[in-house]
Amino acid sequence: MTWARSMRNLFSRLTAVLGLVLVFVTSANAQLEIEITRGGGSRVPVAVVPFGWEGASSNAPFDLSDVIGADLHRSGRFRPISADNMLQKPTSGADVDFDDWSILGVEALVIGSVAQTGENAYTVQFQLFDPLRRQQLIGYRMPASRGTMRRVAHRAADMIYEKLTGIPGVFGTKVTYVTAKGNGKNRSFSLIVSDMDGENEHVIMESADPIMSPAWSPDSRQLAYVSFEGNRSTIYVQTLRTGNRFKISSRAGVNGSPAFSPDGRKLVVTLGGEVGNLDIYVIEMANRSARRITSHTAIDTEGTWSPDGRSIYFASDRSGGPQIYKVSSTGGGAPERVTFEGSYNARPRFSADGKKLAMVHLDRGNYRVAVFDLASSELLVLSAGSQDESPSFAPNSDSLIYATRQGRNGVLETVSADGLIRQRLGSSGGDVREPVWSPFPRY
Protein backbone atom coordinates (compact mmCIF):
# COMPACT_ATOMS: atom_id res chain seq x y z
CA MET A 1 0.00 0.00 0.00
CA THR A 2 1.48 3.31 -1.05
CA TRP A 3 1.51 6.34 1.15
CA ALA A 4 -0.97 8.08 -1.14
CA ARG A 5 -3.30 5.13 -0.99
CA SER A 6 -3.20 4.81 2.77
CA MET A 7 -3.86 8.55 3.05
CA ARG A 8 -6.76 8.14 0.72
CA ASN A 9 -8.25 5.45 2.91
CA LEU A 10 -7.77 7.68 5.91
CA PHE A 11 -9.68 10.38 4.06
CA SER A 12 -12.44 7.90 3.31
CA ARG A 13 -12.67 7.04 6.97
CA LEU A 14 -12.72 10.71 7.95
CA THR A 15 -15.33 11.40 5.33
CA ALA A 16 -17.57 8.70 6.75
CA VAL A 17 -17.06 9.99 10.28
CA LEU A 18 -17.77 13.61 9.41
CA GLY A 19 -20.74 12.66 7.28
CA LEU A 20 -19.91 14.87 4.35
CA VAL A 21 -22.17 14.77 1.34
CA LEU A 22 -19.23 15.19 -0.96
CA VAL A 23 -17.08 12.18 -1.45
CA PHE A 24 -13.54 13.14 -2.13
CA VAL A 25 -10.79 11.01 -3.58
CA THR A 26 -12.02 7.49 -3.32
CA SER A 27 -10.50 5.08 -5.72
CA ALA A 28 -11.88 1.71 -6.70
CA ASN A 29 -10.73 -0.86 -9.17
CA ALA A 30 -10.86 0.22 -12.76
CA GLN A 31 -14.45 -0.24 -13.81
CA LEU A 32 -14.05 0.16 -17.50
CA GLU A 33 -12.44 -2.51 -19.57
CA ILE A 34 -12.02 -2.08 -23.26
CA GLU A 35 -13.51 -4.46 -25.79
CA ILE A 36 -13.35 -3.68 -29.48
CA THR A 37 -16.63 -4.39 -31.21
CA ARG A 38 -15.84 -3.21 -34.70
CA GLY A 39 -12.47 -2.67 -36.34
CA GLY A 40 -11.85 -0.41 -39.31
CA GLY A 41 -9.94 -2.56 -41.76
CA SER A 42 -6.40 -3.69 -41.09
CA ARG A 43 -4.35 -2.53 -38.13
CA VAL A 44 -0.76 -1.46 -38.57
CA PRO A 45 1.64 -3.89 -36.83
CA VAL A 46 3.87 -2.14 -34.32
CA ALA A 47 6.31 -3.29 -31.63
CA VAL A 48 6.60 -1.79 -28.17
CA VAL A 49 9.65 -3.43 -26.61
CA PRO A 50 9.65 -3.92 -22.81
CA PHE A 51 11.51 -0.92 -21.37
CA GLY A 52 14.95 -1.24 -19.85
CA TRP A 53 15.50 -0.46 -16.16
CA GLU A 54 18.40 1.01 -14.20
CA GLY A 55 17.69 1.42 -10.52
CA ALA A 56 18.16 0.25 -6.96
CA SER A 57 15.55 -2.52 -7.06
CA SER A 58 15.70 -5.48 -9.39
CA ASN A 59 12.46 -4.56 -11.17
CA ALA A 60 11.12 -1.33 -12.62
CA PRO A 61 8.29 0.19 -10.53
CA PHE A 62 6.05 0.40 -13.55
CA ASP A 63 5.79 -1.15 -17.00
CA LEU A 64 5.49 1.73 -19.45
CA SER A 65 5.61 -0.47 -22.54
CA ASP A 66 2.41 -2.24 -21.40
CA VAL A 67 0.54 1.05 -21.11
CA ILE A 68 1.89 2.43 -24.39
CA GLY A 69 1.08 -0.81 -26.22
CA ALA A 70 -2.43 -0.93 -24.73
CA ASP A 71 -3.02 2.70 -25.75
CA LEU A 72 -1.96 2.07 -29.34
CA HIS A 73 -4.09 -1.09 -29.46
CA ARG A 74 -7.10 0.76 -28.07
CA SER A 75 -6.89 3.36 -30.82
CA GLY A 76 -8.07 0.64 -33.20
CA ARG A 77 -5.38 1.66 -35.69
CA PHE A 78 -2.41 -0.37 -34.43
CA ARG A 79 -1.67 -3.98 -33.55
CA PRO A 80 1.24 -4.30 -31.10
CA ILE A 81 3.00 -7.65 -31.55
CA SER A 82 3.56 -9.92 -28.56
CA ALA A 83 6.92 -9.61 -26.77
CA ASP A 84 7.29 -13.38 -27.22
CA ASN A 85 7.60 -12.88 -30.99
CA MET A 86 10.34 -10.26 -30.79
CA LEU A 87 13.73 -11.38 -32.15
CA GLN A 88 15.54 -8.86 -29.98
CA LYS A 89 14.59 -6.59 -27.08
CA PRO A 90 16.76 -3.53 -27.44
CA THR A 91 16.53 -0.77 -24.82
CA SER A 92 18.78 1.78 -26.52
CA GLY A 93 19.04 3.01 -30.08
CA ALA A 94 22.52 1.55 -30.56
CA ASP A 95 21.19 -1.98 -29.99
CA VAL A 96 18.43 -1.83 -32.60
CA ASP A 97 18.85 -4.22 -35.53
CA PHE A 98 16.34 -2.92 -38.06
CA ASP A 99 16.39 -6.18 -40.05
CA ASP A 100 15.00 -8.05 -37.03
CA TRP A 101 11.95 -5.77 -37.16
CA SER A 102 11.35 -5.38 -40.86
CA ILE A 103 11.37 -9.18 -41.20
CA LEU A 104 8.41 -9.25 -38.77
CA GLY A 105 6.59 -6.66 -40.84
CA VAL A 106 6.65 -4.19 -37.97
CA GLU A 107 6.04 -0.69 -39.31
CA ALA A 108 6.87 1.20 -36.13
CA LEU A 109 9.20 0.28 -33.28
CA VAL A 110 9.10 1.79 -29.80
CA ILE A 111 11.95 1.24 -27.36
CA GLY A 112 12.74 2.94 -24.09
CA SER A 113 14.14 2.77 -20.62
CA VAL A 114 13.60 4.02 -17.10
CA ALA A 115 16.50 5.17 -14.93
CA GLN A 116 16.17 5.93 -11.23
CA THR A 117 17.72 9.28 -10.30
CA GLY A 118 16.44 9.67 -6.72
CA GLU A 119 14.25 7.98 -4.13
CA ASN A 120 11.12 8.87 -6.09
CA ALA A 121 12.66 10.39 -9.21
CA TYR A 122 13.13 8.70 -12.53
CA THR A 123 14.04 9.58 -16.08
CA VAL A 124 11.98 7.92 -18.76
CA GLN A 125 13.21 7.90 -22.32
CA PHE A 126 11.63 6.50 -25.41
CA GLN A 127 12.38 6.42 -29.12
CA LEU A 128 10.17 5.69 -32.09
CA PHE A 129 11.76 4.14 -35.20
CA ASP A 130 10.64 3.38 -38.71
CA PRO A 131 12.35 -0.02 -39.30
CA LEU A 132 11.81 0.08 -43.05
CA ARG A 133 13.46 3.46 -43.52
CA ARG A 134 15.90 2.76 -40.65
CA GLN A 135 15.15 6.13 -39.14
CA GLN A 136 14.35 7.51 -35.71
CA LEU A 137 11.05 9.37 -35.96
CA ILE A 138 11.01 10.89 -32.45
CA GLY A 139 12.92 10.47 -29.21
CA TYR A 140 12.24 12.11 -25.84
CA ARG A 141 13.37 12.04 -22.26
CA MET A 142 10.87 12.89 -19.49
CA PRO A 143 11.17 13.20 -15.71
CA ALA A 144 8.79 11.02 -13.74
CA SER A 145 7.89 9.86 -10.25
CA ARG A 146 6.08 6.69 -9.25
CA GLY A 147 2.90 8.76 -9.11
CA THR A 148 3.27 10.30 -12.58
CA MET A 149 4.62 7.21 -14.37
CA ARG A 150 1.28 6.23 -15.88
CA ARG A 151 0.69 9.73 -17.20
CA VAL A 152 4.20 9.80 -18.63
CA ALA A 153 3.37 6.57 -20.48
CA HIS A 154 0.14 8.09 -21.85
CA ARG A 155 2.02 11.19 -22.90
CA ALA A 156 4.59 9.07 -24.74
CA ALA A 157 1.75 7.16 -26.43
CA ASP A 158 0.13 10.47 -27.43
CA MET A 159 3.39 11.67 -29.02
CA ILE A 160 3.92 8.36 -30.82
CA TYR A 161 0.32 8.33 -32.06
CA GLU A 162 0.54 11.90 -33.35
CA LYS A 163 3.82 11.18 -35.17
CA LEU A 164 2.38 8.10 -36.86
CA THR A 165 -1.12 9.39 -37.72
CA GLY A 166 -0.84 13.18 -37.76
CA ILE A 167 -3.65 13.31 -35.20
CA PRO A 168 -2.99 14.35 -31.58
CA GLY A 169 -3.40 11.38 -29.23
CA VAL A 170 -6.04 11.40 -26.49
CA PHE A 171 -4.59 8.65 -24.28
CA GLY A 172 -3.88 11.12 -21.49
CA THR A 173 -7.46 12.38 -21.36
CA LYS A 174 -10.14 11.55 -18.81
CA VAL A 175 -13.83 10.78 -18.92
CA THR A 176 -16.60 11.64 -16.49
CA TYR A 177 -19.83 9.69 -16.28
CA VAL A 178 -22.72 8.88 -13.98
CA THR A 179 -23.55 5.43 -12.61
CA ALA A 180 -26.80 4.27 -11.01
CA LYS A 181 -26.95 1.15 -8.87
CA GLY A 182 -29.68 -0.63 -6.96
CA ASN A 183 -33.44 -0.18 -7.10
CA GLY A 184 -36.07 1.74 -5.21
CA LYS A 185 -34.93 3.07 -1.85
CA ASN A 186 -31.52 1.51 -2.34
CA ARG A 187 -30.81 3.31 -5.58
CA SER A 188 -27.61 5.32 -5.54
CA PHE A 189 -25.98 7.58 -8.06
CA SER A 190 -22.29 8.32 -8.47
CA LEU A 191 -20.42 10.91 -10.46
CA ILE A 192 -17.14 9.36 -11.59
CA VAL A 193 -13.95 10.60 -13.22
CA SER A 194 -11.48 8.09 -14.64
CA ASP A 195 -8.65 7.98 -17.14
CA MET A 196 -9.79 7.08 -20.66
CA ASP A 197 -8.34 3.58 -20.19
CA GLY A 198 -10.56 3.04 -17.15
CA GLU A 199 -7.76 3.37 -14.60
CA ASN A 200 -7.63 5.90 -11.74
CA GLU A 201 -11.32 5.93 -11.09
CA HIS A 202 -12.42 8.61 -8.65
CA VAL A 203 -15.88 9.01 -7.15
CA ILE A 204 -16.53 12.73 -7.27
CA MET A 205 -19.96 12.75 -5.69
CA GLU A 206 -22.47 10.19 -4.41
CA SER A 207 -26.16 10.62 -3.74
CA ALA A 208 -29.36 8.66 -3.26
CA ASP A 209 -30.97 11.19 -5.60
CA PRO A 210 -30.27 11.46 -9.33
CA ILE A 211 -27.12 13.11 -10.64
CA MET A 212 -27.24 14.35 -14.23
CA SER A 213 -25.52 16.19 -17.01
CA PRO A 214 -21.85 16.42 -16.00
CA ALA A 215 -19.80 18.94 -17.99
CA TRP A 216 -16.05 19.67 -17.95
CA SER A 217 -14.64 23.12 -17.49
CA PRO A 218 -12.25 24.03 -20.33
CA ASP A 219 -9.24 23.67 -17.99
CA SER A 220 -10.46 20.23 -16.74
CA ARG A 221 -10.27 21.43 -13.14
CA GLN A 222 -14.01 21.57 -12.50
CA LEU A 223 -17.20 19.71 -13.30
CA ALA A 224 -20.66 21.22 -13.55
CA TYR A 225 -23.55 18.86 -12.88
CA VAL A 226 -27.18 18.71 -11.81
CA SER A 227 -28.12 17.12 -8.51
CA PHE A 228 -31.61 16.34 -7.22
CA GLU A 229 -30.73 16.34 -3.51
CA GLY A 230 -33.75 17.41 -1.48
CA ASN A 231 -36.14 16.72 -4.37
CA ARG A 232 -35.21 19.81 -6.30
CA SER A 233 -32.84 20.34 -9.18
CA THR A 234 -29.66 22.28 -8.48
CA ILE A 235 -26.73 23.09 -10.75
CA TYR A 236 -23.36 22.78 -9.01
CA VAL A 237 -19.80 23.42 -10.08
CA GLN A 238 -17.28 21.30 -8.21
CA THR A 239 -13.51 21.65 -8.14
CA LEU A 240 -12.01 18.19 -8.58
CA ARG A 241 -8.81 18.74 -6.64
CA THR A 242 -10.42 20.10 -3.50
CA GLY A 243 -13.93 18.68 -3.61
CA ASN A 244 -15.32 22.18 -3.01
CA ARG A 245 -18.57 22.76 -4.78
CA PHE A 246 -20.48 25.91 -5.56
CA LYS A 247 -24.22 26.23 -5.99
CA ILE A 248 -24.80 27.92 -9.33
CA SER A 249 -28.58 27.78 -9.64
CA SER A 250 -31.36 26.34 -7.51
CA ARG A 251 -34.28 28.36 -8.76
CA ALA A 252 -37.90 27.14 -8.77
CA GLY A 253 -38.59 24.32 -11.22
CA VAL A 254 -36.03 23.09 -13.71
CA ASN A 255 -32.32 23.90 -13.31
CA GLY A 256 -30.54 21.79 -15.87
CA SER A 257 -28.19 21.06 -18.73
CA PRO A 258 -25.09 23.09 -17.78
CA ALA A 259 -22.22 23.62 -20.25
CA PHE A 260 -19.17 25.85 -19.80
CA SER A 261 -18.35 28.69 -22.16
CA PRO A 262 -14.98 28.32 -23.95
CA ASP A 263 -13.44 30.95 -21.62
CA GLY A 264 -14.74 29.06 -18.57
CA ARG A 265 -16.45 32.14 -17.09
CA LYS A 266 -20.04 31.37 -17.97
CA LEU A 267 -22.42 28.45 -18.05
CA VAL A 268 -25.22 27.97 -20.51
CA VAL A 269 -28.09 26.35 -18.61
CA THR A 270 -31.77 25.52 -18.90
CA LEU A 271 -34.13 27.20 -16.44
CA GLY A 272 -37.85 26.50 -16.20
CA GLY A 273 -39.09 28.80 -13.46
CA GLU A 274 -42.32 28.40 -11.54
CA VAL A 275 -44.41 28.05 -14.69
CA GLY A 276 -42.09 25.47 -16.22
CA ASN A 277 -41.25 27.18 -19.48
CA LEU A 278 -37.79 25.80 -20.27
CA ASP A 279 -35.55 28.38 -21.91
CA ILE A 280 -31.83 28.85 -22.45
CA TYR A 281 -29.98 31.19 -20.07
CA VAL A 282 -26.36 32.19 -19.59
CA ILE A 283 -25.12 32.40 -16.00
CA GLU A 284 -22.01 34.41 -15.10
CA MET A 285 -19.97 32.26 -12.73
CA ALA A 286 -18.60 35.32 -10.91
CA ASN A 287 -21.94 36.64 -9.66
CA ARG A 288 -24.37 33.89 -10.70
CA SER A 289 -26.59 36.35 -12.55
CA ALA A 290 -28.69 34.77 -15.29
CA ARG A 291 -29.30 36.31 -18.69
CA ARG A 292 -32.14 34.98 -20.80
CA ILE A 293 -31.11 33.85 -24.27
CA THR A 294 -34.31 32.26 -25.64
CA SER A 295 -37.96 32.98 -24.95
CA HIS A 296 -40.42 30.49 -26.36
CA THR A 297 -43.24 28.39 -24.95
CA ALA A 298 -41.56 25.26 -26.35
CA ILE A 299 -38.93 23.21 -24.52
CA ASP A 300 -35.58 24.90 -25.19
CA THR A 301 -32.76 22.92 -23.57
CA GLU A 302 -29.40 21.16 -23.96
CA GLY A 303 -27.49 24.32 -24.83
CA THR A 304 -23.83 24.12 -25.87
CA TRP A 305 -21.32 26.75 -26.98
CA SER A 306 -19.64 26.90 -30.34
CA PRO A 307 -15.85 26.75 -29.80
CA ASP A 308 -15.51 30.42 -30.86
CA GLY A 309 -17.92 31.37 -28.06
CA ARG A 310 -20.18 33.36 -30.36
CA SER A 311 -23.13 31.00 -30.67
CA ILE A 312 -25.16 28.69 -28.53
CA TYR A 313 -26.68 25.63 -30.14
CA PHE A 314 -29.62 24.01 -28.38
CA ALA A 315 -32.52 21.59 -28.82
CA SER A 316 -36.06 22.93 -29.11
CA ASP A 317 -39.40 21.34 -29.95
CA ARG A 318 -40.86 24.62 -31.21
CA SER A 319 -41.46 22.97 -34.59
CA GLY A 320 -42.99 19.77 -33.12
CA GLY A 321 -40.26 17.24 -32.29
CA PRO A 322 -36.89 18.40 -30.99
CA GLN A 323 -34.49 19.92 -33.53
CA ILE A 324 -31.20 21.79 -33.19
CA TYR A 325 -31.23 25.59 -33.30
CA LYS A 326 -28.52 28.22 -33.17
CA VAL A 327 -28.65 31.59 -31.41
CA SER A 328 -26.17 34.34 -30.56
CA SER A 329 -24.54 33.70 -27.17
CA THR A 330 -25.24 37.30 -26.15
CA GLY A 331 -28.94 36.90 -26.86
CA GLY A 332 -30.86 38.92 -29.40
CA GLY A 333 -31.89 37.77 -32.83
CA ALA A 334 -34.24 34.92 -33.62
CA PRO A 335 -32.88 31.39 -33.26
CA GLU A 336 -32.05 29.78 -36.58
CA ARG A 337 -32.93 26.15 -37.22
CA VAL A 338 -29.90 23.96 -38.00
CA THR A 339 -31.19 20.38 -38.46
CA PHE A 340 -33.98 19.26 -40.78
CA GLU A 341 -33.26 15.56 -41.31
CA GLY A 342 -35.53 13.26 -39.27
CA SER A 343 -38.12 13.96 -36.59
CA TYR A 344 -35.82 13.99 -33.56
CA ASN A 345 -32.42 15.66 -33.17
CA ALA A 346 -31.36 16.59 -29.64
CA ARG A 347 -28.43 17.24 -27.30
CA PRO A 348 -25.93 18.90 -29.63
CA ARG A 349 -22.22 18.86 -28.72
CA PHE A 350 -19.46 20.48 -30.78
CA SER A 351 -16.23 18.99 -32.01
CA ALA A 352 -13.28 21.04 -30.75
CA ASP A 353 -12.46 22.14 -34.30
CA GLY A 354 -15.96 23.63 -34.60
CA LYS A 355 -16.76 21.70 -37.77
CA LYS A 356 -19.17 19.08 -36.49
CA LEU A 357 -22.06 18.62 -34.10
CA ALA A 358 -22.73 15.33 -32.35
CA MET A 359 -26.37 14.69 -31.45
CA VAL A 360 -29.01 12.13 -30.58
CA HIS A 361 -30.90 11.31 -33.77
CA LEU A 362 -34.01 9.17 -34.21
CA ASP A 363 -32.96 6.73 -36.94
CA ARG A 364 -35.80 4.47 -38.14
CA GLY A 365 -37.19 3.99 -34.65
CA ASN A 366 -33.81 3.90 -32.88
CA TYR A 367 -32.20 6.69 -30.91
CA ARG A 368 -28.65 6.83 -32.20
CA VAL A 369 -25.58 9.00 -32.12
CA ALA A 370 -25.12 11.02 -35.29
CA VAL A 371 -22.60 13.60 -36.40
CA PHE A 372 -23.76 16.60 -38.40
CA ASP A 373 -21.23 18.32 -40.65
CA LEU A 374 -21.91 22.05 -40.40
CA ALA A 375 -20.32 22.88 -43.77
CA SER A 376 -22.04 20.19 -45.85
CA SER A 377 -25.16 19.67 -43.66
CA GLU A 378 -24.59 15.92 -43.98
CA LEU A 379 -25.70 13.71 -41.12
CA LEU A 380 -23.75 10.51 -40.43
CA VAL A 381 -25.21 7.94 -38.02
CA LEU A 382 -22.36 6.42 -36.00
CA SER A 383 -23.94 4.08 -33.45
CA ALA A 384 -26.03 0.95 -33.85
CA GLY A 385 -28.10 0.66 -30.65
CA SER A 386 -31.69 1.60 -29.96
CA GLN A 387 -31.21 3.91 -26.95
CA ASP A 388 -27.89 5.57 -27.61
CA GLU A 389 -27.38 8.95 -26.00
CA SER A 390 -25.08 11.63 -24.60
CA PRO A 391 -22.42 11.80 -27.32
CA SER A 392 -19.35 13.96 -26.79
CA PHE A 393 -16.24 14.44 -28.91
CA ALA A 394 -12.68 13.64 -27.94
CA PRO A 395 -10.62 16.86 -27.82
CA ASN A 396 -8.86 15.85 -31.07
CA SER A 397 -12.28 15.79 -32.80
CA ASP A 398 -11.39 12.33 -34.14
CA SER A 399 -13.65 10.13 -32.02
CA LEU A 400 -16.67 10.27 -29.71
CA ILE A 401 -17.89 8.64 -26.53
CA TYR A 402 -21.56 7.93 -25.80
CA ALA A 403 -23.84 5.66 -23.77
CA THR A 404 -25.66 2.66 -25.20
CA ARG A 405 -27.64 -0.23 -23.71
CA GLN A 406 -26.50 -3.72 -22.87
CA GLY A 407 -29.57 -5.49 -21.52
CA ARG A 408 -31.08 -3.18 -18.92
CA ASN A 409 -27.87 -1.35 -18.17
CA GLY A 410 -26.17 1.53 -19.86
CA VAL A 411 -22.59 0.96 -21.04
CA LEU A 412 -20.15 3.29 -22.75
CA GLU A 413 -18.87 3.05 -26.30
CA THR A 414 -16.39 5.04 -28.31
CA VAL A 415 -16.51 5.42 -32.07
CA SER A 416 -14.20 7.07 -34.57
CA ALA A 417 -15.74 10.13 -36.20
CA ASP A 418 -15.83 8.27 -39.51
CA GLY A 419 -17.80 5.45 -37.85
CA LEU A 420 -15.27 2.75 -38.72
CA ILE A 421 -13.83 1.85 -35.31
CA ARG A 422 -16.26 1.21 -32.48
CA GLN A 423 -15.34 -0.04 -29.01
CA ARG A 424 -17.35 -0.99 -25.97
CA LEU A 425 -16.00 -0.03 -22.58
CA GLY A 426 -17.01 -2.87 -20.28
CA SER A 427 -18.31 -2.08 -16.84
CA SER A 428 -18.22 -3.96 -13.57
CA GLY A 429 -21.88 -3.29 -12.95
CA GLY A 430 -24.57 -0.71 -12.55
CA ASP A 431 -26.15 1.51 -15.13
CA VAL A 432 -23.47 3.72 -16.70
CA ARG A 433 -24.59 6.86 -18.51
CA GLU A 434 -23.78 10.40 -19.62
CA PRO A 435 -20.08 10.09 -20.46
CA VAL A 436 -18.23 13.29 -21.29
CA TRP A 437 -14.75 13.28 -22.77
CA SER A 438 -12.36 15.68 -21.04
CA PRO A 439 -10.35 18.41 -22.78
CA PHE A 440 -6.66 17.74 -23.49
CA PRO A 441 -4.67 17.26 -20.28
CA ARG A 442 -2.31 19.97 -19.08
CA TYR A 443 1.21 18.57 -18.92
Next chain:
Amino acid sequence: MTKLKLLTIAIFAISLGACASQNIPDPEPDGSSAGNGGEFGNTDGFDDGTFGEPEEIPFDSDDGELAMVIYFDFDQSEIRPEDQATLEGHANRMANNGSDSVRLEGHADERGSREYNIGLGERRSQAVRRLLMIQGASAGQISTVSFGEERPVAFGSDEISYAQNRRVEIRYTGN
Protein backbone atom coordinates in the same frame (compact mmCIF):
# COMPACT_ATOMS: atom_id res chain seq x y z
CA MET B 1 -37.19 10.54 6.81
CA THR B 2 -33.97 11.97 5.59
CA LYS B 3 -33.74 11.79 1.86
CA LEU B 4 -30.02 12.20 1.52
CA LYS B 5 -28.20 9.02 2.15
CA LEU B 6 -24.52 8.87 2.68
CA LEU B 7 -22.79 6.03 0.98
CA THR B 8 -19.28 6.69 2.10
CA ILE B 9 -19.03 3.53 4.13
CA ALA B 10 -19.76 1.43 1.09
CA ILE B 11 -17.18 3.35 -0.90
CA PHE B 12 -14.66 2.89 1.86
CA ALA B 13 -15.18 -0.83 1.53
CA ILE B 14 -14.67 -0.64 -2.22
CA SER B 15 -11.46 1.30 -1.84
CA LEU B 16 -10.17 -1.21 0.69
CA GLY B 17 -10.89 -3.96 -1.79
CA ALA B 18 -9.00 -2.04 -4.43
CA CYS B 19 -5.88 -1.90 -2.28
CA ALA B 20 -5.36 -5.59 -2.40
CA SER B 21 -5.71 -6.05 -6.11
CA GLN B 22 -4.53 -2.82 -7.70
CA ASN B 23 -0.82 -2.38 -7.85
CA ILE B 24 -0.56 0.55 -10.24
CA PRO B 25 0.18 3.80 -8.45
CA ASP B 26 -2.14 6.74 -8.95
CA PRO B 27 -0.79 10.07 -10.12
CA GLU B 28 0.55 12.17 -7.33
CA PRO B 29 1.96 15.61 -7.82
CA ASP B 30 5.69 15.50 -7.34
CA GLY B 31 6.69 19.03 -8.26
CA SER B 32 9.27 17.88 -10.75
CA SER B 33 9.80 20.37 -13.50
CA ALA B 34 10.14 20.49 -17.22
CA GLY B 35 12.42 18.15 -19.10
CA ASN B 36 12.43 17.34 -22.74
CA GLY B 37 8.78 16.36 -22.68
CA GLY B 38 7.43 19.05 -20.46
CA GLU B 39 6.22 19.23 -16.90
CA PHE B 40 4.61 16.43 -14.97
CA GLY B 41 4.24 18.30 -11.73
CA ASN B 42 1.32 19.85 -9.97
CA THR B 43 -1.43 19.31 -12.45
CA ASP B 44 -4.59 17.39 -12.00
CA GLY B 45 -3.92 14.52 -9.63
CA PHE B 46 -6.73 14.37 -7.13
CA ASP B 47 -4.73 13.16 -4.17
CA ASP B 48 -2.99 16.30 -2.99
CA GLY B 49 -4.47 15.90 0.46
CA THR B 50 -6.69 18.95 0.78
CA PHE B 51 -10.32 18.70 1.84
CA GLY B 52 -13.39 20.49 0.58
CA GLU B 53 -15.44 22.59 2.95
CA PRO B 54 -18.06 20.46 4.72
CA GLU B 55 -21.55 21.20 3.51
CA GLU B 56 -24.47 20.88 5.86
CA ILE B 57 -27.10 18.34 5.03
CA PRO B 58 -30.64 19.70 5.17
CA PHE B 59 -32.52 17.82 7.89
CA ASP B 60 -36.05 18.30 6.64
CA SER B 61 -35.83 17.00 3.07
CA ASP B 62 -38.87 14.78 3.13
CA ASP B 63 -40.16 12.39 0.49
CA GLY B 64 -43.69 13.64 1.10
CA GLU B 65 -46.86 11.56 1.16
CA LEU B 66 -47.71 10.13 -2.25
CA ALA B 67 -51.35 11.07 -2.89
CA MET B 68 -51.92 10.29 -6.56
CA VAL B 69 -50.19 9.20 -9.74
CA ILE B 70 -51.39 10.49 -13.10
CA TYR B 71 -50.31 8.74 -16.30
CA PHE B 72 -49.83 10.21 -19.76
CA ASP B 73 -49.79 9.06 -23.37
CA PHE B 74 -46.60 8.99 -25.41
CA ASP B 75 -45.16 12.46 -25.96
CA GLN B 76 -48.31 13.96 -24.37
CA SER B 77 -49.02 16.14 -21.38
CA GLU B 78 -52.82 16.13 -21.54
CA ILE B 79 -54.63 14.93 -18.45
CA ARG B 80 -57.00 12.07 -19.16
CA PRO B 81 -60.69 12.75 -18.34
CA GLU B 82 -60.80 9.92 -15.76
CA ASP B 83 -58.11 11.69 -13.70
CA GLN B 84 -59.75 15.10 -13.71
CA ALA B 85 -62.35 14.39 -11.00
CA THR B 86 -59.73 13.07 -8.58
CA LEU B 87 -57.50 16.05 -9.27
CA GLU B 88 -60.46 18.34 -8.61
CA GLY B 89 -60.75 16.69 -5.18
CA HIS B 90 -57.13 17.55 -4.42
CA ALA B 91 -57.66 21.11 -5.66
CA ASN B 92 -60.63 21.50 -3.33
CA ARG B 93 -58.68 20.13 -0.40
CA MET B 94 -55.91 22.63 -1.08
CA ALA B 95 -58.33 25.52 -1.59
CA ASN B 96 -59.96 24.74 1.75
CA ASN B 97 -56.72 24.25 3.62
CA GLY B 98 -54.22 26.97 2.83
CA SER B 99 -51.43 25.26 4.74
CA ASP B 100 -51.53 22.22 2.43
CA SER B 101 -48.76 22.15 -0.09
CA VAL B 102 -47.90 19.67 -2.80
CA ARG B 103 -44.90 18.80 -4.89
CA LEU B 104 -45.62 17.64 -8.42
CA GLU B 105 -42.95 15.24 -9.65
CA GLY B 106 -42.93 14.86 -13.43
CA HIS B 107 -41.44 11.85 -15.17
CA ALA B 108 -40.80 10.65 -18.72
CA ASP B 109 -40.05 7.30 -20.28
CA GLU B 110 -36.46 6.43 -21.14
CA ARG B 111 -36.58 7.10 -24.85
CA GLY B 112 -34.54 9.95 -26.24
CA SER B 113 -32.27 12.50 -24.68
CA ARG B 114 -32.14 12.93 -20.88
CA GLU B 115 -32.40 16.68 -20.54
CA TYR B 116 -35.13 16.88 -23.17
CA ASN B 117 -36.98 14.28 -21.09
CA ILE B 118 -36.63 16.61 -18.10
CA GLY B 119 -38.57 19.06 -20.26
CA LEU B 120 -41.28 16.50 -21.02
CA GLY B 121 -41.64 15.63 -17.33
CA GLU B 122 -41.90 19.30 -16.38
CA ARG B 123 -44.51 19.89 -19.08
CA ARG B 124 -46.65 17.16 -17.46
CA SER B 125 -46.19 18.64 -13.99
CA GLN B 126 -47.28 22.01 -15.31
CA ALA B 127 -50.43 20.54 -16.88
CA VAL B 128 -51.37 19.21 -13.43
CA ARG B 129 -50.39 22.48 -11.77
CA ARG B 130 -52.59 24.52 -14.09
CA LEU B 131 -55.57 22.25 -13.48
CA LEU B 132 -55.12 22.46 -9.70
CA MET B 133 -54.91 26.25 -9.88
CA ILE B 134 -57.94 26.60 -12.13
CA GLN B 135 -59.85 24.65 -9.50
CA GLY B 136 -58.81 26.76 -6.56
CA ALA B 137 -55.31 25.86 -5.40
CA SER B 138 -52.89 28.77 -5.21
CA ALA B 139 -49.46 29.03 -6.80
CA GLY B 140 -47.72 29.19 -3.43
CA GLN B 141 -49.05 25.75 -2.50
CA ILE B 142 -47.47 24.01 -5.49
CA SER B 143 -43.87 23.29 -6.39
CA THR B 144 -42.74 21.23 -9.35
CA VAL B 145 -39.72 19.08 -10.04
CA SER B 146 -39.02 17.01 -13.12
CA PHE B 147 -36.97 13.85 -12.82
CA GLY B 148 -37.22 13.10 -16.55
CA GLU B 149 -36.23 9.47 -17.08
CA GLU B 150 -34.02 9.35 -13.97
CA ARG B 151 -36.55 7.71 -11.60
CA PRO B 152 -38.41 4.99 -13.48
CA VAL B 153 -40.84 2.76 -11.60
CA ALA B 154 -40.74 0.10 -14.33
CA PHE B 155 -37.39 -0.96 -15.75
CA GLY B 156 -38.36 -2.73 -18.95
CA SER B 157 -37.76 -1.36 -22.44
CA ASP B 158 -41.31 -1.92 -23.66
CA GLU B 159 -44.53 0.07 -23.96
CA ILE B 160 -45.98 -1.39 -20.73
CA SER B 161 -42.99 -0.06 -18.76
CA TYR B 162 -42.89 3.21 -20.67
CA ALA B 163 -46.58 3.84 -19.89
CA GLN B 164 -45.96 3.36 -16.16
CA ASN B 165 -43.03 5.76 -16.25
CA ARG B 166 -44.81 8.63 -18.06
CA ARG B 167 -46.40 10.06 -14.95
CA VAL B 168 -46.81 12.86 -12.45
CA GLU B 169 -46.71 11.97 -8.76
CA ILE B 170 -48.58 14.31 -6.42
CA ARG B 171 -46.97 14.42 -2.99
CA TYR B 172 -48.22 16.36 0.01
CA THR B 173 -45.25 18.07 1.62
CA GLY B 174 -47.00 20.32 4.16
CA ASN B 175 -49.86 19.51 6.53
